[in-house]
Amino acid sequence: MQFNSIEFLFCFLPLFLAVYLIIPARLRNAVLILGSLSFYVLSGNGNYWWAGILAVSTALTYFAGLSLAKSGRGKLLALYLSLMGLLLAFFKLYAGGIYLPAGMSFYLFQMAAYLIDVYRLKFVPERDLLAFGAQLTFFPKLLSGPMMDPRRLQLHCRYCTPTYEDFHDGLQELIIGLSLKVLLANRLGGLWAQPSLIGYEHISTPAAWLGLMAFTMQLYFDFYGYSLMAMGLGRMLGYDLPRNFDDPYAAGSVSEFYRRWHVTLGAWFREYLYIPLGGSRKGIKRTILNLAVVWLFTGLWHGVGGNYLLWAGFLCLLIINERLWLGALLKKTHVICHVYTVFVILLSWIPFAIGDWNRMTVFVGRLFGFCGQAANPRDYAIWGNDYALLLAVGVVLATPFPRKLWEKIRRSTLADVMLFVLFWAAVYLIATAAQDPFLYFQY
Amino acid sequence: MKKIPLTLVCMIVISSVLVACLGAYLKYEVLKPLDIFPEENIMSVPFKLLADHGAMYTLRAVAQEELLPPPTEPLVPPTQAPTEPPTVPPTEPPTEPPVIEVEESWFDDVLFIGDSRTVGMRDYARLGNAEYFCSVGMTLFNAENTWAGDKNFQSTTLENLLTERSYGKIYIILGINDCGYPHDTLIDSYEDLLKLVREKQPDSVIILQSIMAVSKSKARSAWYFGMDNINAINERIAALADGGMIRYVDVNEWIANEDGYLPNDMTGDGCHLFADGYQAWAQWILDSAGDLRIP
Numbered sequence: 234m235q236f237n238s239i240e241f242l243f244c245f246l247p248l249f250l251a252v253y254l255i256i257p258a259r260l261r262n263a264v265l266i267l268g269s270l271s272f273y274v275l276s277g278n279g280n281y282w283w284a285g286i287l288a289v290s291t292a293l294t295y296f297a298g299l300s301l302a303k304s305g306r307g308k309l310l311a312l313y314l315s316l317m318g319l320l321l322a323f324f325k326l327y328a329g330g331i332y333l334p335a336g337m338s339f340y341l342f343q344m345a346a347y348l349i350d351v352y353r354l355k356f357v358p359e360r361d362l363l364a365f366g367a368q369l370t371f372f373p374k375l376l377s378g379p380m381m382d383p384r385r386l387q388l389h390c391r392y393c394t395p396t397y398e399d400f401h402d403g404l405q406e407l408i409i410g411l412s413l414k415v416l417l418a419n420r421l422g423g424l425w426a427q428p429s430l431i432g433y434e435h436i437s438t439p440a441a442w443l444g445l446m447a448f449t450m451q452l453y454f455d456f457y458g459y460s461l462m463a464m465g466l467g468r469m470l471g472y473d474l475p476r477n478f479d480d481p482y483a484a485g486s487v488s489e490f491y492r493r494w495h496v497t498l499g500a501w502f503r504e505y506l507y508i509p510l511g512g513s514r515k516g517i518k519r520t521i522l523n524l525a526v527v528w529l530f531t532g533l534w535h536g537v538g539g540n541y542l543l544w545a546g547f548l549c550l551l552i553i554n555e556r557l558w559l560g561a562l563l564k565k566t567h568v569i570c571h572v573y574t575v576f577v578i579l580l581s582w583i584p585f586a587i588g589d590w591n592r593m594t595v596f597v598g599r600l601f602g603f604c605g606q607a608a609n610p611r612d613y614a615i616w617g618n619d620y621a622l623l624l625a626v627g628v629v630l631a632t633p634f635p636r637k638l639w640e641k642i643r644r645s646t647l648a649d650v651m652l653f654v655l656f657w658a659a660v661y662l663i664a665t666a667a668q669d670p671f672l673y674f675q676y
Numbered sequence: 677m678k679k680i681p682l683t684l685v686c687m688i689v690i691s692s693v694l695v696a697c698l699g700a701y702l703k704y705e706v707l708k709p710l711d712i713f714p715e716e717n718i719m720s721v722p723f724k725l726l727a728d729h730g731a732m733y734t735l736r737a738v739a740q741e742e743l744l745p746p747p748t749e750p751l752v753p754p755t756q757a758p759t760e761p762p763t764v765p766p767t768e769p770p771t772e773p774p775v776i777e778v779e780e781s782w783f784d785d786v787l788f789i790g791d792s793r794t795v796g797m798r799d800y801a802r803l804g805n806a807e808y809f810c811s812v813g814m815t816l817f818n819a820e821n822t823w824a825g826d827k828n829f830q831s832t833t834l835e836n837l838l839t840e841r842s843y844g845k846i847y848i849i850l851g852i853n854d855c856g857y858p859h860d861t862l863i864d865s866y867e868d869l870l871k872l873v874r875e876k877q878p879d880s881v882i883i884l885q886s887i888m889a890v891s892k893s894k895a896r897s898a899w900y901f902g903m904d905n906i907n908a909i910n911e912r913i914a915a916l917a918d919g920g921m922i923r924y925v926d927v928n929e930w931i932a933n934e935d936g937y938l939p940n941d942m943t944g945d946g947c948h949l950f951a952d953g954y955q956a957w958a959q960w961i962l963d964s965a966g967d968l969r970i971p
Contacts, residue, residue, distance in 0.1 A: 239717055239719050239720055240717070243692060243696070243717075243719045244717075247692075397680060398680050400685065401680050401684060401685060402680075404684060404685060404688070405684065426945075429944045429945075430944045430945055430948045430950075431796070431800070431944075431948075431950060431951045432944065432950035432951050432952070435800070435950060435951030435952065436951075608800045608801075608951030608952065608954075608955070609799055609800050609951070612799065612800075615799055644680065644681075646681065646683055649681065649683040649684035649687065650683075650687075652684060653684065653687045653688065653691070656688060657691070660719075660723065661723045661726075661727075664719065664720035664723035664724055665720075665723050665724055665726075665727040665728075
C-alpha cells in the first residue's frame, strides 16, 4: 500500500489516526506496532511472510542489543551483522530480487546501525520491547526510509504525544509530498516515457536531453515527495523524522550533491563504513580506496545489476577527481560549479534510467548526436510544448527558494487553501489514473 | 506562539466526508443499476465519473430517456414494414471504378481523426498535406468534446473544424481507448460520431480503420486488450461501413504477425509504434489507398 493511494489516504490513515489519538497513551506503542504490521501486510500483495520476517528480525535485534551491551562482544556483533548481510544478499540475489520484501534494505540497515552503536557503547540498549518494536517497524519510514540515527530512534522510544501543531504541520508536509509525487513526478514520467515509446534511435538530440531532464526530475520529486510524506506522517503522530533531501540540485559539486541527496543513506555509509575504514585520515591512497568501497556498496545497495555499478563507479570517479584536483577549482567559481554539477549528475542518471546496455549506448549516442537519426527533427518542440509548464515548475522547485518562501507563509490561510486544492487535484489524478478497464488515459 | 488555525484540517475532513457521501450515493443509487464502477471504492467514484466520458455518455443517454414524456396513447406502429429487405443496397456504387495509383497528393484533402497512435503518425510520418485531428487519450466517447490543433488550424473541436474546412476523405482511427466498454455502447458512440461527420461533410468519403492489434504481452495484461475482444469490435466497426461513402480498412491484415498480434519489434510498450513503425504504417495507408478506388 503506497502513501499515494486512495486506500491509504482515506481508509488506513483515518482509521489508524482515530484509534491512535483516542486510546490511552500507554497503549500507543502497541497500536503503532499493530498498525505498522497491518500496513506492511497490506503493502505485501498477499506476501504475509514479509510481516513475519520483519517481526522476527525486530525481536532478534532487540535481544541482540541486550546481549551485546553486557560486554563488548565483537564476535557476537559480527555474527548478527553477517546474518543480516546473508539475509539481504539472499533476497537481493535470489531470483533477481523479485522476492525481496519491500523496505528490507532499509530496515535491516537500520537494525545494523542500532546494533553497531550498542556495541560501541554509544547508549544503553532499549529495554522496552514494545517501544523498540514500534520505532523499528514505524510505518511512515518502513518502506523507503528515512533511516534514523539510532540515538534519535532510541529517543523516540520515550513516549510522544502529538500536539495539534504537530498534526497540522505534518498534514501540510504530507500534502506537499503527495503533490510533488502525484502532480509533478508521475506526470514528468510521461515525458520520460516518450523516448522509449518512439525508440531511442529515432529521437533528436534536444529531445534526448529533454527526456533525461524529465527522468532526473521525476526521480527527484518522486523520492523527495515520498520522503516528505513520510516526514509529515511521522510528525502527525508526534515524531520528528530526519530530512532526506536538502536541496541537492543547489549543490556546487558531486560530493556536496551526495551529502544533500538521500541524506540518511549517505550518513549511514559514512558512519558505519567510510569512517571505520579510516575515512580520509590515512593518506590519499587509502581515502580513494575507502571511497571506492563505499560506492561499490552504495551501488550494490541500489541493485545488483551492472548498470548500478556503472552508476556508482562513475560517481566515485567524479568524487575522487573532485577530491584530488577539481574540488579546489570549483570552490573558486560561483556559477560554473553549479552548471558542472547539474551536468554530470544528469549524465550519471543514464545507467540508472536505462538498465539495458545496448539501449543505453543508443541513448547516449542520441544525446551527443553521433548515431541514429531523428525521425522528426522538431520532436523536442512538440514535447517541450506539452510539458513546458511541468518542466518549469520542476526547475523552480529544485531550487531552495520555494521552501524559503513556504516557511514564511505556511501559517496563513492562503497556504491552507492552496494545499486543499493541491490535495484534491492529487486525489483526482490518483483516482482516475488507476489501472481500470473503464479508464486508461495513456493512449 | 501564534495560534494555528483549524482551516486545513477541517477543510480536508469535511470535504472528504462529503466526497465519500457523494461517492456512496453515485455508486449505490445512480450507477449500480447501470453496472458502472461496481468494483470501485466510493472515494474514487466521483472522480472516475468526471473523467470517464464513456460512463457519462451512458448516464446522459439514460437521463434523456427518463426525460422523455411517457406515452399517453398507444404509439402509432411504424409505417414501413421493418421486415421488408431493400431490393438494392442504395449506397453500393453501380460499377466498380478501377484501382488507382495513389500518390501523396491524394492525401491533400484528407483528415485523420485518431488517438495517440495517430498523434504518432502526425509527428513522425505525415502524408502529403493531410491534416490531423488527434489527441492522446481520445476515445469514441470524448471525440466530440476533444480539442486539438494541427499546423493549419488552431486548437478547436471536431465540430468546428468540420464546419470551417472541407475534406474529401476522412480517416477515423479510434477505439483502442474504448475497448473495455460494452460493444453496443461503443458502437452507438461510433455511430454518433459518424452522424456528426456526415452531417458536416456530406460529400466526403469516410474511411474507418480497424483497431490496430496490441502485442501479445499487452494483450495478456487485460481482458479488453485480448485479440478476441478487439477482433469482435473490429467486426462491428466493419459492419458500419457500406462500401460506398463509408469504407473499412483492416490494418491488422498488414501489421499483425501470424498469431494476430502487433510484432514485438515494432513497439516499446505493446501498443504504440516506434517512429519507423509509424512511417511504415503511413506507407501502408498510402499503398492501400488505391484499393479504395476513390479519386
